[in-house]
Amino acid sequence: MLIKITTEKTASEAAAALQTAVDANHFGVMQVHNLKETMEKKGVEFAHECLIYEVCQPQQAKKVLEENMSVSTALPCRISIYEEEGKTIQATLKPTTLLAMFNTPQLKGVAEQNNLLKKI
Numbered sequence: 001m002l003i004k005i006t007t008e009k010t011a012s013e014a015a016a017a018l019q020t021a022v023d024a025n026h027f028g029v030m031q032v033h034n035l036k037e038t039m040e041k042k043g044v045e046f047a048h049e050c051l052i053y054e055v056c057q058p059q060q061a062k063k064v065l066e067e068n069m070s071v072s073t074a075l076p077c078r079i080s081i082y083e084e085e086g087k088t089i090q091a092t093l094k095p096t097t098l099l100a101m102f103n104t105p106q107l108k109g110v111a112e113q114n115n116l117l118k119k120i
Helices: 011-024 035-041 058-067 069-074 095-100 105-113
Strands: 002-007 028-034 050-056 077-084 087-093
Touching: 011 028, 011 050, 011 077, 011 087, 028 035, 035 050, 058 069, 058 105, 087 095, 095 105
Parallel strands: none
Antiparallel strands: 002 087, 028 050, 050 077, 077 087
């Protein structure tokens, strides 16, 4: 269910590569959550770098939502970039598995087209 890729890039280099892939594949970044920064603002000490990107491809989202509005509970798609044991990890929920939870086999093709981690 989880796609997890280790990269030699730093978190900021991985973030730049993700932004390039987002732009090249007609996605948009809706929000970026810097978990370390957010937790520190709340008074919680958190030592790990973690960026969570909320991304959307509007035309594909429209197809999915017109078929099943319940999928809106899983949108936008999230991609996490974090450091773990000295390595940078890029992770996301597998779109095909995620859509399968909504019993919409007719959307499998849409999910297969929308894996940005394969395009970085």
